[in-house]
Amino acid sequence: QSALTQPAxxxxxxxxxxxxxxxxxxxDIGNSNxxxxxxxxxxxxxxxxxxxxxxxxxxxxxxxxxxxxxNTASLTISGLQAEDEADFYCCSYADNWxxxxxxxxxxx
Amino acid sequence: QLQLQESGxxxxxxxxxxxxxxxxxxxxxxxxxxxxxxxxxxPGKGLEWIGSIYYxxxxxxNPSLKSRVTISVDTSKSQVSLKLSSVxxxxxxxxxxxxxxxxxxxxxxxxxxxxxTVSS
Numbered sequence: 136q137s138a139l140t141q142p143a144x145x146x147x148x149x150x151x152x153x154x155x156x157x158x159x160x161x162x163d164i165g166n167s168n169x170x171x172x173x174x175x176x177x178x179x180x181x182x183x184x185x186x187x188x189x190x191x192x193x194x195x196x197x198x199x200x201x202x203x204x205x206n207t208a209s210l211t212i213s214g215l216q217a218e219d220e221a222d223f224y225c226c227s228y229a230d231n232w233x234x235x236x237x238x239x240x241x242x243x
Numbered sequence: 244q245l246q247l248q249e250s251g252x253x254x255x256x257x258x259x260x261x262x263x264x265x266x267x268x269x270x271x272x273x274x275x276x277x278x279x280x281x282x283x284x285x286p287g288k289g290l291e292w293i294g295s296i297y298y299x300x301x302x303x304x305n306p307s308l309k310s311r312v313t314i315s316v317d318t319s320k321s322q323v324s325l326k327l328s329s330v331x332x333x334x335x336x337x338x339x340x341x342x343x344x345x346x347x348x349x350x351x352x353x354x355x356x357x358x359x360t361v362s363s
Contacts, residue, residue, distance in 0.1 A: 138289070171349035173290075180339060180356055181290065186349035224290050228348035231303060232280075232292040 139164065139225055139235035146241040152213040155238045157225030158206060165206040169228040172201055172210045175237075176221045185210060217242050245270035247340045247354035255334075255361050261327040265340030265354060272321045273298040278343045279323045280350065281314065283336040291336075295343060296323060330361045 140158040147153040164170060170188045173181035183192055185201035200211045208225055220242045225235040251263035280295035294304040296314045304312050313326040327334060340354040
């Protein structure tokens, strides 16, 4: 059970859009729509922002969106804001939970 | 408002057993809609799922940790417990208790986490 692959870091300027990829295999992401994304600010617990690949929990900004193609899931943040700066983790459920290594988002 | 609170020793010696408790307050631990899990995060590193349990006692464990992990539930106390045996410095991490929603299988509620350091 290997961790999902995410870029270590991404950056963008306020107002721009960025996309974070999450690559797995045909045994996890490729075989499941149960991909979730979490945002974690320093010193805080993770917070759910996307589940089932593209659904947003109540209260999560519509600037966050998710998608999946084959073995890769993606998180897009549009209209970047300073408060979006955080670590982001993808997670896939296929009998067990597997997390990605995390991506640090820097808002320039 | 349902809350999760982790508790337990912050320092454990190598080769000993790490024991943590997650207390659920403000709601029922016996709901059929949720599993209760443990997730850890070594300092400066990513998240790792350890295992999860249903209120009935049904458990799922990370295969890489399965030989050392035991998760149990006490519905009368609204508590979920984690035991990790034969710890090493690599087990130093912030340990989170988290609730996962059945059918959709995402973690919708997290505790604040507790740092456990493995050191002599």
